Amino acid sequence: MFDSYLTRWNLAPDGAPIVTPAAHLLPVLKDGMPAMLKLSHEADERLGGVLMEWWGGDGAARVLARFGDALLMERATGSASLSDMARSGQDDEACVILCAVAAQLHARRSKPLPELTPLSGPSGYGNVPR
Template identity: 35%
Template sequence: MTGDRLPGLQARWGLTDPTLVVETHSSLIYRDGARCLKLLKPAGLEEMSGAALLDWWNGDGAVRLIDRSEDAMLLDWIEGPPLGDRVRATGDGGTFDGLADLILRLQAPREAPVPELTSVERHIGQLFEMRDADLDRPKALARDLLATVPHEVPLHGDLHHENILEGWDGWVVIDPKGLVGDPAFECANLFRNPEGRLDLAIDPARGDRLAETLSTRLGHPKGRILAWAAVLCAASRSWNAVAGRDTTDDRLLLSVFLDLHDRAGGSLTA
């Protein structure tokens, strides 16, 4: 059992009173004062790639990783709520520039060697295995995007409003996938979030404003950002289909983002 490992980690890291806060399909999250213990289940072991990225970021724009084992992480406890809480309650107002600032901070060069991370191509690989005519266009877009990557950078890989906490010292990210690839890929998941506000995600005017802000601030072609948003939607649809989950929202969002991509001119490089 996952919890059976707790006493050993408690002794190793000097935890005094770890209290279970939440359990997910992939992990158990404990709080011990100012520290957080994330104990991974077998379904969550892929998150160790994200732990390597947290180590590389060293607390700059991301939660600080204090230590790790082969299946657990000791992190700073971040008190602040997820950005999604604010956007669900009051809308996007003032957040687009903050999101661009955060991406710039995460992608800033660092002296430490880049750790071994998962490629974006491998991450979305399930999409290419799907036999579904409705996915032919996003599959072609994905191939074109992967063939025209300007340069590769470390990526959070799952950057959205629930993985951004509003801490006392600004926004910090949690739960990175730990990918490497096209810098513009980091924007993709922002368009379909936050959870519980599908009305925002399907609003073409909102999507266009977000893409315009990110393009201007980050220097990526607007069409490229929107193409990645569509491709990630298609990848999500493939993951949900294989898992037997509902794909209704994926289908709707894919249509919205493809249309936005076309309206932006359809170019991936200009």
Template identity: 55%
Template structure:
């Protein structure tokens, strides 16, 4: 679950042969292999490329185009391989494993799912020989929280205070995926767990772990004792300072709630603020 730009849209009647897919189907010799998927930020189509399953993704917003640059930079290490890329379009290996992190959590393997996610993030954060691509500063993302806190007060104010402290004294800067959660890490039978759909940020590495605590859904996230336990698991697996991780959870949950308010999702905002409140309680414990 993410703050915005990720909710699949309803079917629009777009055929694979029509825009926005047609230039890439022709240019890269792709064959449609499933129904189109339309989100608020991208159009996706399962295809066959040189006989192999792949996923064509065409960006409709700048955030996705930045994410494409980061996906290319990953070079298939901890992430799905990029097979072709040009301007708005990205052709990815299609990851079709039979394991789901959401199902692991619901089967009682929450700790193990968190450790899988931490292992993937560790791979994504590993330095590469090539220079970083042009990415979005993490500070820019928190503008929505800057606007929401004065209007709404309460937990938003505490989230903003945490964010300002962390962003004002950053540690261990590097490229960030920006949207790590249980649905954005998929299992490949051949290559293991792989990330998809990065947002492409530059900032402190601890931020990339914060969204785990609003997932796999807000009902699970608010389970009594869950945040306290999983923050301990994640801090140990990721080599993070536990208190600083809790601050990132507080900051991110406030930001995500601010996005929900912008989108008119008052109920989702309140449920997300419940996660922020759990982080406050853990910080004060």
């Protein structure tokens, strides 16, 4: 499943595959740096890769390559965890980090936003109250 992308992007596996309902992921090394290879099964997941590429690493993992259903992105490393912070009494600090990232993701960009699946209407996700 991953072999053609490992060859295409000269990647080395660096952990066990992760399976979700929407994608298969594989921790990899790209030129010695940790990365994540994601193969999406659903259109919304593929659009998520387009959005991540549009963000350009500002508030989200940087996209290193994208082809078809495959996305190669930076891999989070380190031991810091927002959920651990919140559970250990550092919830104020975790909220500050979350708000800063949300501000980065919603900042004005020079390129127009790519077309995404609407959060309301007949997308199969139901209607989101306004």
